[in-house]
Amino acid sequence: MHTHCFAIPPYILEHIAKKGTKKDQDSALNAISISEQIRGRREAVSYMSSLLAVSGKKERIIYDAKHRRFLPGELIMNEGQRKAPNIFAREAYQYSGATYDFYKEIFDRNSIDDQGMRLDSTVRYGYKYSNAFWNGSQMVYGDGDGRIFRRFTRAIDIVAHELTHGVTDFEASLVYRDLPGALNEHMSDVFGSLVKQYYKKQKVDRADWLIGKGMFTAKINGDAIRSMKAPGTAYNDPRVGKDPQPSHMKDYKKISEDNGGVHIYSGIANHAFYLAAMDIGGYAWEKTGKVWYITLRDKLRPTSDFKDAARKTFDVAGDLFGINSTEQITIKRAWNDVGVRI
Amino acid sequence: MKINFERSGGFAGITNSCVINSDKLSLDEQKHLQKLFNDVKNKKIENRSQKSEERDCFQYRILAEDGEEFIILTDELTMDPKLRLLIDFLESRL
Numbered sequence: 001m002h003t004h005c006f007a008i009p010p011y012i013l014e015h016i017a018k019k020g021t022k023k024d025q026d027s028a029l030n031a032i033s034i035s036e037q038i039r040g041r042r043e044a045v046s047y048m049s050s051l052l053a054v055s056g057k058k059e060r061i062i063y064d065a066k067h068r069r070f071l072p073g074e075l076i077m078n079e080g081q082r083k084a085p086n087i088f089a090r091e092a093y094q095y096s097g098a099t100y101d102f103y104k105e106i107f108d109r110n111s112i113d114d115q116g117m118r119l120d121s122t123v124r125y126g127y128k129y130s131n132a133f134w135n136g137s138q139m140v141y142g143d144g145d146g147r148i149f150r151r152f153t154r155a156i157d158i159v160a161h162e163l164t165h166g167v168t169d170f171e172a173s174l175v176y177r178d179l180p181g182a183l184n185e186h187m188s189d190v191f192g193s194l195v196k197q198y199y200k201k202q203k204v205d206r207a208d209w210l211i212g213k214g215m216f217t218a219k220i221n222g223d224a225i226r227s228m229k230a231p232g233t234a235y236n237d238p239r240v241g242k243d244p245q246p247s248h249m250k251d252y253k254k255i256s257e258d259n260g261g262v263h264i265y266s267g268i269a270n271h272a273f274y275l276a277a278m279d280i281g282g283y284a285w286e287k288t289g290k291v292w293y294i295t296l297r298d299k300l301r302p303t304s305d306f307k308d309a310a311r312k313t314f315d316v317a318g319d320l321f322g323i324n325s326t327e328q329i330t331i332k333r334a335w336n337d338v339g340v341r342i
Numbered sequence: 343m344k345i346n347f348e349r350s351g352g353f354a355g356i357t358n359s360c361v362i363n364s365d366k367l368s369l370d371e372q373k374h375l376q377k378l379f380n381d382v383k384n385k386k387i388e389n390r391s392q393k394s395e396e397r398d399c400f401q402y403r404i405l406a407e408d409g410e411e412f413i414i415l416t417d418e419l420t421m422d423p424k425l426r427l428l429i430d431f432l433e434s435r436l
Contacts, residue, residue: 165398258351
C-alpha cells in the first residue's frame with residue numbers, strides 16, 4: 001500500500017490502522033497522516049492519536065548519533081532509566097523532562113502535541129557539530145566544535161527552545177520565514193526562557209533573560225547567544241561577529257539569509273516580552289507567559305506577524321485580566337516600545 | 343573557478359561566508375573541488391523547499407562562477423548526498 005491509497009475510503013483505512021498487520025497499520029497510518037495534513041496537523045495528530053496507543057505521561061527516549069549524521073541513531077536511554085550513559089544523554093533527558101513538566105504543570109499541556117507525544121532526542125549528532133535543531137519530529141544536538149561552541153545539551157533553554165518548535169508546529173504552525181518565522185523563533189525563545197526561570201524558580205527580576213548562556217567557550221567574548229533584555233549585546237568577537245539582533249522595528253529590513261532573519265528579528269518580539277514581563281512582575285510564566293501561551297495555542301495563524309501577535313496578546317490579556325487592566329495596558333505599551341503599534 | 347559560500351541560520355543565527363578561488367588551492371585540492379562541483383552541477387539539484395519542517399538548521403548558499411553562474415540554495419537535512427560532500431569541503435574553509 002502506498003500513498004496513492006487516498007482512494008481508499010477513510011473508514012477502511014481506519015479499520016486497517018486498528019486491525020491490520022503491523023505493516024498494513026503503518027501504511028494506513030501513513031496514508032491517513034498525509035491526507036490529514038491537508039486539513040492541518042493538529043487535527044491530524046488528534047485523529048491519529050485516537051488510533052494509536054499514547055502513553056499520556058512523560059516518556060523520553062535518547063539516541064546517540066555517535067558523531068554521524070544519521071537519525072535517530074542508537075538507542076541509549078529510556079524513560080525511568082536511573083543512570084545516563086554520558087553527560088549529553090543526562091542533560092537531554094533531564095531538560096526535556098523539565099520542559100515537559102513546565103508545560104504540564106503550568107499550562108496543563110500533555111507534551112508537544114498535547115496528546116502525550118514521546119520526546120525523542122538525539123545527542124552527539126555530527127562531527128564537531130555546532131548546532132541544535134528540531135527536524136519535525138525530534139530534537140537533535142551537536143557536541144559543539146570546542147573552539148567556539150560548547151555542547152548544545154548544556155543549556156536548558158536550548159532544549160526547551162527546540163521542544164517548543166514542536167509545540168508551535170502543532171498549534172499556530174507559523175511559517176518559518178520572514179516575520180512569521182521570526183515570531184516562531186520568538187515563541188521558542190520565550191518558552192525556553194520561561195522553562196529556565198521555572199526550573200530555577202526565579203521571579204522576573206532574578207532572571208538573566210539570556211538565551212544559551214555559557215554556550216560560547218572561554219575563548220569567545222560572549223555571555224550567551226541572545227539577550228531578551230538587551231538584544232544585540234549577547235556577544236561581540238572577531239570569530240563570530242557581533243550579535244545582530246535589533247530591539248526595534250525601525251531596524252527591520254528584508255534579508256535573504258537565515259530564512260529572512262528568523263533568528264535576528266526575533267529579538268524585537270523578545271524584547272517586547274521582556275518589557276511586558278518586567279512591568280507585570282512576579283513569576284513570568286504566571287501572567288505574561290500565560291498570555292503568550294494562549295496566543296500561540298489559540299490565536300495565531302501560519303502567516304501571523306508581529307503586528308498580529310501584538311493584537312492577539314492584547315486581546316488575550318483583556319480576556320484574562322479585563323479590558324484596560326494593568327496587564328493589558330502594559331502589554332500594549334511593551335509592543336509599542338519596540339515599534340509594533342496595536 | 344570562484345565560489346562564494348555562505349552558511350546562515352542554525353540555533354545561533356550566525357552568518358559565515360567565504361570566497362574560494364580554486365587557483366589558489368593545491369593541484370590535488372583543485373581536482374577534488376572540481377569533481378565535487380561537477381557531481382553537483384550534473385545532477386541538476388533542486389533548490390531548497392519552502393515546505394521543510396526543519397527548525398534551527400543551517401541554510402546554505404553557493405554562488406559559483408565557472409564560465410557560467412551557478413547558484414544553489416539548500417537546507418541542511420534535505421540536501422542531496424553529493425551536495426553534502428561539496429558543502430563539507432566548503433564548510434571546512436569557513
